[in-house]
Amino acid sequence: MPTEKIAVIPGSFDPVTNGHLDIIERTASLFDKVYVCVLRNGAKKPLFTTEERMELIRRVTGRLPNVSVESFDGLLVNYARDKGAGFIVKGLRAVSDFEYEFQMALTNKSLNPEVETFFITTSRSYSYLSSSIVKEVARYGGDISDFVPAEIENDIIEKIGG
Ligand code: PNS
Numbered sequence: 001m002p003t004e005k006i007a008v009i010p011g012s013f014d015p016v017t018n019g020h021l022d023i024i025e026r027t028a029s030l031f032d033k034v035y036v037c038v039l040r041n042g043a044k045k046p047l048f049t050t051e052e053r054m055e056l057i058r059r060v061t062g063r064l065p066n067v068s069v070e071s072f073d074g075l076l077v078n079y080a081r082d083k084g085a086g087f088i089v090k091g092l093r094a095v096s097d098f099e100y101e102f103q104m105a106l107t108n109k110s111l112n113p114e115v116e117t118f119f120i121t122t123s124r125s126y127s128y129l130s131s132s133i134v135k136e137v138a139r140y141g142g143d144i145s146d147f148v149p150a151e152i153e154n155d156i157i158e159k160i161g162g
Contacts, residue, residue, distance in 0.1 A: 006085040019126035023091035077112035
């Protein structure tokens with residue numbers, strides 16, 4: 001087991017929201033090193049390419065020295081093993097998240113018992129937030145400034161409008 005506490009935060013991040021950023025910041029304050037990982041092999045058809053999603057996350061996490069942004073393709077536990085990470089950190093918004101997250105955590109535990117999944121409860125103000133909701137509001141010209149970091153707001157509006 002590595003002595004350094006290394007965590008992986010996986011996700012689609014299409015795009016990163018204030019809810020994600022809250023989880024990333026809190027994880028960064030608890031662990032020595034944090035890898036934010038953008039899933040490459042997702043079934044969903046993303047709005048942003050993997051590289052664009054990584055760039056947006058890098059822009060909003062640039063001030064966090066122990067956070068790196070990468071992508072992965074394949075099984076999350078294999079990525080965690082390659083990074084020497086003993087922890088997967090996920091944000092839990094509501095009871096509706098729980099069943100799927102629980103299933104993934106147990107699957108990952110079965111695939112690699114040395115990797116622990118930690119759940120962080122999202123801050124109340126972001127408990128309703130998701131990337132899908134952000135895209136929906138932006139698509140109809142709504143104000144997304146409460147939902148995403150200011151540095152990436154225009155990227156989302158332009159991408160959806162273009
Ligand atoms: O942001 P999302 O879409 O909820 O993230 C889902 C993610 C990336 C965490 C999940 O799909 C994942 O871990 N995919 C990698 C494939 C894998 O390891 N599957 C086995 C565990 S379910």
